[in-house]
Amino acid sequence: MKRVYRGKGDLGVVKKIVCRCHDVTESDIEAAIDAGYDDLETLKRITGVTTGHCQGKTCLPLTMAILARKTGKNVNVTTKIRPPIDPITLGSIARPPGKRSSKR
Amino acid sequence: MKPVQRGYYTREELEELGVFPPREELEKKRLCVIECVEEIPCNPCAAVCRSGAIIKEGLCKPPVVDWKACIGCTMCVAACPGMAIFMQWIEDGDGYVTMPYELLPEPKIGDRVQLLNRKGEAVGEGMIVNPTYQARGDAYPRWVVTVKMDDPDLSYEVRAFKILE
Amino acid sequence: MIAIEDWRIYEHPILKFDRGKEVTIYLDGKPLKAYKNETVAAALYANGIREFSKSIKYRRPRGFFCAIGRCSACMMEVDGVPNVRTCVTLVRDGMRIKRQRTIADWAAPFLGMMKLPPLRYMKLFTRPGFIYEPAMKIMRKFTGLGSYPEKVPEVAPSGGYQGELSTEFLIVGGGPAGMSAAVEAGQQGVDTLIIDDKEKLGGQLLKQTHMFFSDVKYAAGKRGFKLGEELVEKISKLDNVKVMTQTSAVGYYPSENTMLLKGPNDTTLKVKAKKYLISTGAYERSLVFENNDLPGVYGAGGVQTLLNVYGVKPGNRGILLGTGNVALIVSYHLLQAGIEVAGVFAPSFRRVRGYFVHAAKIKRHGVPIVTRHTIVKALGKNRVEGAIVTKLADYGKPIPGTERRVDCDFICVGVGLNPAYDLVQLFNPKMVYVGALGGMVPIRDRTYRFAENAYIAGDCASIEEATTAVLEGKLVGLYASQALGHGDETVPEKIEEYTRALEEDRGSPFSTRLREALRDITVEKIEEALK
Numbered sequence: 001m002k003r004v005y006r007g008k009g010d011l012g013v014v015k016k017i018v019c020r021c022h023d024v025t026e027s028d029i030e031a032a033i034d035a036g037y038d039d040l041e042t043l044k045r046i047t048g049v050t051t052g053h054c055q056g057k058t059c060l061p062l063t064m065a066i067l068a069r070k071t072g073k074n075v076n077v078t079t080k081i082r083p084p085i086d087p088i089t090l091g092s093i094a095r096p097p098g099k100r101s102s103k104r
Numbered sequence: 105m106k107p108v109q110r111g112y113y114t115r116e117e118l119e120e121l122g123v124f125p126p127r128e129e130l131e132k133k134r135l136c137v138i139e140c141v142e143e144i145p146c147n148p149c150a151a152v153c154r155s156g157a158i159i160k161e162g163l164c165k166p167p168v169v170d171w172k173a174c175i176g177c178t179m180c181v182a183a184c185p186g187m188a189i190f191m192q193w194i195e196d197g198d199g200y201v202t203m204p205y206e207l208l209p210e211p212k213i214g215d216r217v218q219l220l221n222r223k224g225e226a227v228g229e230g231m232i233v234n235p236t237y238q239a240r241g242d243a244y245p246r247w248v249v250t251v252k253m254d255d256p257d258l259s260y261e262v263r264a265f266k267i268l269e
Numbered sequence: 270m271i272a273i274e275d276w277r278i279y280e281h282p283i284l285k286f287d288r289g290k291e292v293t294i295y296l297d298g299k300p301l302k303a304y305k306n307e308t309v310a311a312a313l314y315a316n317g318i319r320e321f322s323k324s325i326k327y328r329r330p331r332g333f334f335c336a337i338g339r340c341s342a343c344m345m346e347v348d349g350v351p352n353v354r355t356c357v358t359l360v361r362d363g364m365r366i367k368r369q370r371t372i373a374d375w376a377a378p379f380l381g382m383m384k385l386p387p388l389r390y391m392k393l394f395t396r397p398g399f400i401y402e403p404a405m406k407i408m409r410k411f412t413g414l415g416s417y418p419e420k421v422p423e424v425a426p427s428g429g430y431q432g433e434l435s436t437e438f439l440i441v442g443g444g445p446a447g448m449s450a451a452v453e454a455g456q457q458g459v460d461t462l463i464i465d466d467k468e469k470l471g472g473q474l475l476k477q478t479h480m481f482f483s484d485v486k487y488a489a490g491k492r493g494f495k496l497g498e499e500l501v502e503k504i505s506k507l508d509n510v511k512v513m514t515q516t517s518a519v520g521y522y523p524s525e526n527t528m529l530l531k532g533p534n535d536t537t538l539k540v541k542a543k544k545y546l547i548s549t550g551a552y553e554r555s556l557v558f559e560n561n562d563l564p565g566v567y568g569a570g571g572v573q574t575l576l577n578v579y580g581v582k583p584g585n586r587g588i589l590l591g592t593g594n595v596a597l598i599v600s601y602h603l604l605q606a607g608i609e610v611a612g613v614f615a616p617s618f619r620r621v622r623g624y625f626v627h628a629a630k631i632k633r634h635g636v637p638i639v640t641r642h643t644i645v646k647a648l649g650k651n652r653v654e655g656a657i658v659t660k661l662a663d664y665g666k667p668i669p670g671t672e673r674r675v676d677c678d679f680i681c682v683g684v685g686l687n688p689a690y691d692l693v694q695l696f697n698p699k700m701v702y703v704g705a706l707g708g709m710v711p712i713r714d715r716t717y718r719f720a721e722n723a724y725i726a727g728d729c730a731s732i733e734e735a736t737t738a739v740l741e742g743k744l745v746g747l748y749a750s751q752a753l754g755h756g757d758e759t760v761p762e763k764i765e766e767y768t769r770a771l772e773e774d775r776g777s778p779f780s781t782r783l784r785e786a787l788r789d790i791t792v793e794k795i796e797e798a799l800k
Contacts, residue, residue: 014559015327015329015559015560015562016557016558016559016560016561017324017329017557017561017562018557020324020331020334020340020341020342020562021325021341021342022325022326023324023325023326023327023329026557052341053341053344053352054339054340054341055691056691057339057340057552057689057691058334058335058339058340058552058553058554058555059555060690061554061555061687061708062555062557066557074702075702076701076702078690078694078700078709081690081691081694081695082520083519083520083521083522083529083695084519084520084529084531085518085519085520085691085692085695086466086517086518086519086531087341087352088519088531088537089535091535092531092535092536092537093537107625108621108625108628109621109640110632110638111621111625111628111629111631111632111638112628112629112632112633113629139626139629140626141625142624142625142626142777142779143777143778143779144482144624144626144777144779145482145483145484145736145773145774145775145776145777146482146483146489147483147484147485147489148480148485148489148490151485151489151490152490162773162776163483163484163773163774163776164773164776164777183490184480185479185480185481185482185489185490186482186624186626186627186629186630187626187630188626188629188630206282206283206605207282207604207605207607207634208280208281208282208605208607210282220633220634220635221633222629222632222633223632223633224632224633224634224635224636225635247282263629263633264633264634
């Protein structure tokens, strides 16, 4: 069965999610690029993309693609990577060595 | 559309590529038909062939079959990682195709099957005559199933089957 | 709420699932049947639960995407601990799992009516200045993932480790490359430690039920999970190779030459090694389309994990998006599990990019392969109920009017992989974007070194087949043992043999671009390139 699909206008209603952790949509990123945040580091700070728990594991390539498409520039950078790259509880770092339980 | 776009070759295209052995040979004995036309790095077929019938000039060259040497042992059918090797023969006016099989339910002798061609279309019905679970040591475990069909011409088309309940 | 469903696969032509003992877990107080060897996500999924959490801002339903602890869409409250990745946490009898809810879940429909244009919320309540602070306090209540636990959760007292350790060779990532490197280095007498974040070694090999191509001398003709088991066995026979599972790298600190590891039960470990091998593999690439976060949209790896590791059906009828071998192989895996594949939709123009034989073996079972198509929208409210696909004109533009609906209950995104770039970058390498290799990769020298003390192998060096990852791993294992002053006189011989095999493996026309790209990013001396 064929049914013709009519797309709705995109007013932040259509959700094309780029960053799952922080719910950043494609239109968010496009709007930010239009507003002048046209490099990865500033884009990351204004939209929150690549700053979620997963640290950009799915959204960084997508963001780079959108950025390259919108600006026409060859995007050849990643965001600055800092530890921890895997989520870790503060307790496990702060705990004195040798103690396993996080009970105080 | 090119075959690689469609995901299948037609019988005519394969005939041009010289995949099928001559008909009179097929009426004499079981022979392997290798539908592997791309240059991919692979060589289990040549490695398992005991009679030296499958020749690969390099790791990435498509295999060439010497039908005179082929003894129809079906080892290559079990070994081909791409499931691209089949066996064919014609006996008493019936066509036979040996295929690798990795689905459920388990094949049994006498099972009626729906015959599927390279496009996945049903082209007729057949019967399983010889299902074997082949494994050499731990390598290449896989069902190798021979299906009998009434029309010998169909044996050039049938490349998969579905066991009917 | 939901009728009792069981999505487990009990009969499979190739695999036998070792599920272990039956246990009971509780989701929001409701008892569910689970098995000991399942992860929480797989157990929930097997019981027909698709929605694991609500998203942070728009409170949209989320299920998991990757199923291998990368994407964090599956976080729930487990035994009082918030934000636990359920897809890598094993179940325990009597485990209590809660969906993380906030006040925002009830407010979301009303907030949704406001229909703010993109980024507009950034400017809300910013002027006049004095209302910003109180407004922020209220607004914060409407976001977030969960709430603080009422009491400090008790961590299981046993297991895990704490402190420091030093070793000669630390391998991060126990996939085909890491394991092969461990075997080679171990055989040369190198004191090796191999870590992996899953509960057992094997990486993605454990999910591969198809036979591999390549040379019979190395891996060809073996099914992936068998190859994984073989390598695990080889490692277990070597006394000088230590294995730590459920352990992941958290960071590397170059000034101290120390890697911080996170172990099970919330423990950490500092490791100093003379040489490191990063074989962390790759991350699944996602695709931007409408509703691409609905429960039911998965990465190809996620589907493979569910199907072939836990034996749980992702759905009854699915579509595949993607052009490469991954999409074709996953659709074959789906067929083997008795799941209908409604089509493989490939955005590529000339052909499916995978091997012809992979395409042929799904085609002959009646799976349509549709090139020049892409998805525009996933349909459904709380889970996928269908998809809308469209035809593409040249240069990838959708042709209006060619949209059609495909009925399916899951969508599998197999558009490719990106090399894992994060841990690599902590070594301060020189990163370059190379399309043919999959994404950001470091410049390396002939011995696969990308920093003074670190090697790279496998998919995080370049997206390729598992068989090439095995060879790369073997080579790195040998190079590292040479550099550590171990190897015997057979090492140069072996290096030559594996290098030749690797070259042969990459000799097909499929790898032309890859060969050229690899040649471009390989330098003579890495120290000079890094200056």
